[in-house]
Amino acid sequence: LSRIGDELYLEPTESGLSLRAVNSSRSAFASFLFAPLFFQQYEPGSTGPDAELFRCKVHMKSFLGIFRSLPSLEKSVGKCLILLKPHANRLVLQLHCKYGVTKTHNLAFQECERLQAVFDTQRCASRLCASARVLAEAVVHFPPTLAEVTLGTGPGGKISLQNYVEDEAEPSKTMVTQLWLAEDEFQAVAVAPGSHITFCLKEFRGLLSFAEASNLPLTIHFDEPGSPFRPTGKSQMNSPAAISREQHEHSRSCSVPLSVSHLPIPSDDFADDLESYMAAMETSEGGSGGPPSPTSESNPEEEEEEEEEGAVPGTPPHKKFRSLFFGSVLAPGRPSPATTQEVLAEDSDGEC
Amino acid sequence: MRFRAKIVDLACLNHFSRIINTIAKLARTCILRLTVCKLYFILSDKVANGGASMWCELCQGNFFDEFQMEGVAAEHNEIYLELAPENLSRALKTAQNAKAVKMKLTNKHCPCLRVAVELPSLSSSSRIVTHDIPVGVIPRRMWNDFREPSVPDFDVSIYLPALKTMKSVVERMKNLGNFIVIEANLSGEMNLKIETDLVSVTTHFKDLGNPPWATEDGCQSSARGRDLESMVEVCIDIKKLQQLLAGQQVNPTKALCNIVRKRIVHFILLHEEVSLQYFIPAIA
Numbered sequence: 061l062s063r064i065g066d067e068l069y070l071e072p073t074e075s076g077l078s079l080r081a082v083n084s085s086r087s088a089f090a091s092f093l094f095a096p097l098f099f100q101q102y103e104p105g106s107t108g109p110d111a112e113l114f115r116c117k118v119h120m121k122s123f124l125g126i127f128r129s130l131p132s133l134e135k136s137v138g139k140c141l142i143l144l145k146p147h148a149n150r151l152v153l154q155l156h157c158k159y160g161v162t163k164t165h166n167l168a169f170q171e172c173e174r175l176q177a178v179f180d181t182q183r184c185a186s187r188l189c190a191s192a193r194v195l196a197e198a199v200v201h202f203p204p205t206l207a208e209v210t211l212g213t214g215p216g217g218k219i220s221l222q223n224y225v226e227d228e229a230e231p232s233k234t235m236v237t238q239l240w241l242a243e244d245e246f247q248a249v250a251v252a253p254g255s256h257i258t259f260c261l262k263e264f265r266g267l268l269s270f271a272e273a274s275n276l277p278l279t280i281h282f283d284e285p286g287s288p289f290r291p292t293g294k295s296q297m298n299s300p301a302a303i304s305r306e307q308h309e310h311s312r313s314c315s316v317p318l319s320v321s322h323l324p325i326p327s328d329d330f331a332d333d334l335e336s337y338m339a340a341m342e343t344s345e346g347g348s349g350g351p352p353s354p355t356s357e358s359n360p361e362e363e364e365e366e367e368e369e370g371a372v373p374g375t376p377p378h379k380k381f382r383s384l385f386f387g388s389v390l391a392p393g394r395p396s397p398a399t400t401q402e403v404l405a406e407d408s409d410g411e412c
Numbered sequence: 413m414r415f416r417a418k419i420v421d422l423a424c425l426n427h428f429s430r431i432i433n434t435i436a437k438l439a440r441t442c443i444l445r446l447t448v449c450k451l452y453f454i455l456s457d458k459v460a461n462g463g464a465s466m467w468c469e470l471c472q473g474n475f476f477d478e479f480q481m482e483g484v485a486a487e488h489n490e491i492y493l494e495l496a497p498e499n500l501s502r503a504l505k506t507a508q509n510a511k512a513v514k515m516k517l518t519n520k521h522c523p524c525l526r527v528a529v530e531l532p533s534l535s536s537s538s539r540i541v542t543h544d545i546p547v548g549v550i551p552r553r554m555w556n557d558f559r560e561p562s563v564p565d566f567d568v569s570i571y572l573p574a575l576k577t578m579k580s581v582v583e584r585m586k587n588l589g590n591f592i593v594i595e596a597n598l599s600g601e602m603n604l605k606i607e608t609d610l611v612s613v614t615t616h617f618k619d620l621g622n623p624p625w626a627t628e629d630g631c632q633s634s635a636r637g638r639d640l641e642s643m644v645e646v647c648i649d650i651k652k653l654q655q656l657l658a659g660q661q662v663n664p665t666k667a668l669c670n671i672v673r674k675r676i677v678h679f680i681l682l683h684e685e686v687s688l689q690y691f692i693p694a695i696a
Binding site for chain 1: 537
């Protein structure tokens with residue numbers, strides 16, 4: 061997610077905790093959905109019949125900094141508690157470690173609109189399904205800095221990938237790399253003949269490395285140029301993550317929602333901790349009911365960890381394509397699973 | 413003008429890739445000269461290259477299973493192409509376990525060297541990756557610019573110390589300054605010196621040995637009667653030396669250099685199947 065955007069959107073829903081990110085040009089969107097079964101305990105929060113569950117966004121770097129060193133985390137951390145304190149404007153992450161050590165991180169958050177990419181898989185004309193490994197082996201032939209790649213069809217049902225060369229670049233100076241994959245390398249191929257789409261490779265690579273590590277097959281839905289390009293993956297038991305990502309490079313967007321099924325390990329200890337913690341929280345709150353402060357400098361813990369995940373934001377699409385995309389896809393009146401379905405309207409950063 | 417070649421043996425492919433990687437470290441663009449028997453990678457000493465020049469020669473039979481070329485004309489059966497060796501290096505980089513690599517000169521929209529890598533795959537048919545590397549065809553009238561440089565009238569010729577050692581010394585010296593002085597004598601001694609306002613560092617190498625022709629009569633009139641111990645020095649851009657040493661991935665069979673006092677240093681690195689000569693001029 062950090063490869064997509066600088067802010068992490070947390071949205072608890074009845075069907076799980078959704079972590080999302082969008083890039084600065086709104087051309088790529090990613091979301092992970094952790095089903096309730098993934099957690100030992102999951103309480104999205106109490107809501108009335110019409111009220112929405114609280115959602116917020118935090119700085120990606122701050123959040124990542126807490127989980128910086130995975131090997132040492134695996135050795136020392138027993139439990140991790142994530143708590144949203146709307147009234148105190150804090151997202152609390154508490155790591156319960158060995159030897160009775162508890163590390164508590166308080167992150168300031170901002171309230172935000174629901175972040176949702178608009179697309180309809182059913183309307184996509186083409187679909188490809190392949191193991192992440194095959195796709196990773198395919199993209200390895202392209203230079204690591206390559207921004208965009210064109211996917212096409214060829215004779216004999218073969219699928220081709222080629223580096224995208226800008227129109228402005230001189231053809232006599234640019235090396236062109238093309239890879240052909242046979243139909244039987246894929247788990248499923250249903251591609252409209254003559255399809256020819258270009259998408260952002262950088263963001264796709266991030267997704268791919270995750271999928272490869274988790275050994276997930278990816279299904280890619282796409283249509284004509286101008287509509288979303290959406291890789292999806294579904295994981296089995298015991299693997300985390302749901303990624304969905306949308307990219308609108310040259311009106312191609314790529315999104316991968318993976319849903320998680322994970323059997324919980326019930327633990328009474330955790331419930332006790334949670335309850336007592338929440339009780340303590342209730343009593344100590346200052347109770348300022350004002351809107352959350354947009355600044356984050358108030359907490360020194362956020363600044364100490366300046367881990368750079370090496371994320372590179374996606375290349376912004378040409379302005380005209382971006383507006384074309386949003387214009388065509390926002391289909392009014394279509395029923396949606398969520399109570400609201402709005403892509404973030406504001407263009408400016410950090411001013412939700 | 414036609415060119416087609418194929419490599420099937422993995423060891424040959426890896427060896428060829430390593431050579432290309434070395435060339436890519438030395439030059440951003442260079443000339444590839446193809447003849448019936450040999451391939452040459454040439455960098456001529458234009459100002460744009462900082463005056464350094466390179467001549468690398470290999471026998472095609474040692475690498476290619478198939479090699480066919482037709483030059484521009486019957487009596488000039490050669491092809492000169494200008495290309496960026498980095499592109500070729502990149503194309504071969506992911507061909508580590510290829511079944512075969514084919515190269516072909518094509519001219520669809522513009523002249524290209526097409527490298528087609530056939531990779532094993534789980535499916536019935538192989539995976540094919542093609543890289544179209546743009547090349548420039550050098551016209552016949554310019555071929556004279558790229559002749560083999562002659563060995564200069566050197567003052568000293570000496571074998572180099574272990575390249576790995578030399579490389580680590582030079583890399584550290586690079587942090588201190590931009591120019592390095594190489595001096596050597598006919599008694600097998602070489603010093604690498606760097607001098608700045610604040611510090612001067614010298615690394616001494618002994619017992620390196622001098623090639624037989626260094627002390628032959630009639631070879632160097634200036635060397636005759638000269639003290640075997642006296643040092644001949646040349647001051648060069650340290651980056652060029654560092655690039656040369658950094659690009660060496662395999663220890664050469666023979667490595668030596670010829671120094672012309674205050675003018676130029678000529679490095680010769682010989683492997684079994686490839687020879688590389690690199691000239692670095694002195695800083696004016």
